[in-house]
Amino acid sequence: MTQPIEFIFDFCSPNAFLAHKVLPELTKRHDQTVRYVPVLLPTVFKATNNQNPFEAFSENRQKTAYLTHDLHRYARRRGVSFHMSPHFPVNTKFAMRGALFASGKAWESRYIDAIFDAIWVHGQKVDELNVLMDILQENELPARKIREAMTDAEIKQQLKEQSKAAVKRGVFGVPTMFAGTEMFFGKNSLANLELELSQAPA
Template sequence: MISKVEFHFDFGSPNAYLCHRVLPDISSRTQTEIRYVPILLGGIFKATNNRSPMEQYANVRNKKEYLAEETQRFLLRHNITDFKRNPHFPVNTLMAMRGAVFAMKNSWAQTYTDIMYQAMWEEERNIANLETFRSILENADLPALEIIEACNDPEIKKSLIESSMNSVERGNFGSPTFFAGNAMFFGKDSLEDFERQLISQATAV
């Protein structure tokens, strides 16, 4: 049996959003619960001396064009029709990820995760803006004031930092990242291998 299956995510990653759209099917097919773990991508980049693909490949000829084609193939393969490039990208997700830490302690965690990903990658909204953030929460009937207050709670701040650094210690350097037991998988291109690992470990005696 798999002791721990996790998705380490940040709302700021478009590839993490795409994985978020596919994970429910993987969870259903493998009969595996996938735990969402909030991390702060900027902190992980700093700790690992990594950079976003946008920065890494800014001056690499043909690379951005290929990545766009690869993303389009992924969208078609998984019938994702509502993905949009956010005009505010890159967006500071600190507040939203602190909110995610708080959300994971409550029964509405899935709703929070869904609406933040939707706002960021379907509705083209700037989730770093406090009023926009509040509006997203209120429209979903979530406790906006309580969540916003939690974003300033020292324990929530500490928890997000610790979660990010623990992720780095386990081998992570970005998002989307998945763990199946001790095995780590990075990127949306690893989803098939991740699913095979879940099947293999679930059937092991």
């Protein structure tokens, strides 16, 4: 395949964080690149009558306990530092607008790594702009320009439209990966994605 693997994501998802940590090594094995596509998960959920599993199964303590255990087990077995955010569910609207602004820029991957780690490694509260500014400055990112983008009406609208476009392609949650026209949902579908890449014609 010549086109990059598309990674549809929102920072608010712990599963997206874990897939983000695993995906680069997977795609490297198959000489592939990744294109990150930011979406607003609440917009996707609203359009597809969906919700995050912790809310969907909030009254099933066994289920939510297992989901939490599975996240930590997945991270541990892959050597990924992970902590469930004390602010979950996380409001990431500002961070996701920043991700859209970062798309295609030289520092895009540094921005994505910084925000994902801030939430799922360091437990920071990224719905506050002053916290985001500290994160940007600590990672030597263009904080002022990103801060302006986070409150820009045009960026806000573009992100909504990008989220709706993802839904039209069949996306109902994150992380979702596309290899060509083949869609793979969730961190546990990465094995099937790798199988798809291994069987693709050279």
